[in-house]
Amino acid sequence: MPRCDWDAIILGAGPAGLALAARLASRRVLLLERQLEPAQGLRIGESLPGAASLLLQRLGLFEEFQSGNHLERGATIAIWDSEEPVWRDSLRDPAGPGWVIDRRQFEQILLNAANRRGATIRYGCQNFQVSRAAEHWSVEIEGDSTQHVAPVIVDASGRSASLARRLGVNHTKQDSQVCLHSFLIAPAHDEDTTTRILADQDGWWYSVRLASGYRVLAYHLDAKHPERLDLQNPEAFLDRARHHPLLAEVLGQTKAAEVHTRPAGTAMLDIASLDKAGPGFLAIGDAAITFDPISSQGLFHALASAEAAAKAINAGCWQAPPAMQTFKQELTAVGAHYLAKLRLTYQGPQRFAQASFWAERRG
Template sequence: MRVADWDAIIVGAGPAGSALACRLGTQRRVLLLERAALRVHGGRVAHGVRGDASPSSDAEVSPVIVAPFAGATSSLPTASPFLPRIGESLPGAARVLLQRFGLLERFLAAGHVERGATVSHWDDGEPVWFDHLRDPSGPGWHLDRNRFDADLREAAIAAGAVLVDGCGPWHATHADGVWQIERQATAQIHRAPVLVDATGRNAAIARQLGIPRRVDDELICLHAYLPPCADDEDDCTRVCADRNGWWYSVRVPSGQRVLAFHLDADDAELHALRSLPNLLAKARQQVVLADVLPVTLDVDVVVHARPAGSAMLDFVALARTASGFFAIGDAGLSFDPIASQGMFHALASAESAAKVIAATDIGTDAAEVRAAFLAEQSAVSAHYRRRLQGTYSGPSRYRGHRFWAMRRAAESGTESGVAASA
């Protein structure tokens, strides 16, 4: 097998992995691996490598050219349009991180839309309005996720990282102080002292290494992207509780409206709500949603489902893993969407990992700095859980219903609050 040596290997070219590659690529030989084949709009060249790579500065890196989608109007590399991306918002506090990544100007010019007010009908009483302009960090943005992800990948490549997509399966091992990724399909081995799992909720590398992952909540997000409507000028994020879950809806930069409902994986209504008419009918019963949803749709819209509950890797097991391994973004800690912090955490954990890796480069004890990273992530998890508990302690009007009672019981460590009502 051919062997290539790197300073860092990052698996997963989503926001967390690309952000870290952007921070490390200027001074290190960084390999960014993506299992999926990234596709290109408008025939634009993706400055990466398909299936093979070498860190040699003298080698020519052949660009990948992928046929454009029919009718494509964007020239940016993007995920398949048949797989809508969830994670549409970024808080104003992310501005500092974007500056550190050298991305703020590009981000502000990319067409992401400033967030409007949030309208929430959570507890009893009338809906509550919150104006994000009062947030000291600013209102934040609704993201064009495809463009955001593509811009981060391009920034990583511009910083010097080598992006390899369409990798297929890989196998990770550690020996003699070096991490190794073996790709049987191309008979190649990539080696580095640093290996980063940025594969999202799948946590593919961590699971392969046998690191336990605790899933706290089997929450499912059913979501649909409704086509643009000329009459829809609402710029609010709308959130509300229901008897067996909670909703949110927002209009994203494309003009489409996201409608999402979060419920238990074993909910008897789950199957029926995979039908858009049923999902819309249930949503229209909520006062904060009824006015912004279309009465009828002339096109077929798919309702997608994905896991959305809290999950985290075992920090004790992580600490015992060989030096140089990191898990960032959703791979390390997956947030419940009600926190609206998933995208921010992707960037923040990438920045934290970059600082630790840089400290190791200047001679600081690798185990010591990684312990500091894990302690920081543990503190983030603890703070998040406290806030999540406060959110799910309500709403009082649905207190007797199973969805809410189960979450109160889980937080209190008892089953006494579980009710049988549905």
């Protein structure tokens, strides 16, 4: 079997995998994606904190990002700890207000950078074998007669963490929250720039307008909620949202649209045991830590963990335990800080303390 040598093989061409491929510019990188082509169409996950600007600068992509179809984040109006709406002005954030991004454009910038910087990206890689021999990782892709070999393999497969789990690293799904959401066509007069967040008995909502003219309306509730299937009806979903004046104000006479569902709860790898998989195994982005959307940290973490992984790879982590240790310590600290903050967030709506959604998430 012919053999092809790489410096790193990455699984998953989402924001984390693409950011890592773009960072490893001078190296031979093979990026394997199971989808047949780059994803198109609308995708939820549009809030990017201001602190991401530093990461984008270090990636050399900030200027390109700024020229995209993104909106500066306006104020947040939250009905959370009490029934009184609380305004938080995003301009007060020391790292800057952040953005409501065009998600696909954001991913396209990362994809273009990975391509420009020489990564080989293969789509449609659904079946492959991964093994470790003679101090290398070896990947054999169905329908490809080449053996792909590298000292490093990175799981960037998103919340499924499919490679890590396959290689025996413990993975915990800590929350069965799902997100029901619609992309509504915002009326021309909808110039609202706020992000509206509110807690109710069974979960929490948010809505924000995108630069593309759509308005995201999202409801997060438990996967086993008895009304979950009923709420997948577009009219029922919009109708439920309109019960809340904070949302009704911006939804107006907007027409209902298809309701999509995505898993949206925290999930985590046991970072301390990454070595179980073998030397030179790393996990980044959602594959390492899947953040609850309430934190709006998923994309920041995708970029930050890609940066940490690039440092580890450049320091030869497969044969340098301190480099691996630094990577693991960074991710472990992020995970611990996040879980502590998340518990506090879910303790906020005391008025629903007895409701099962909140009781299960108060920690």
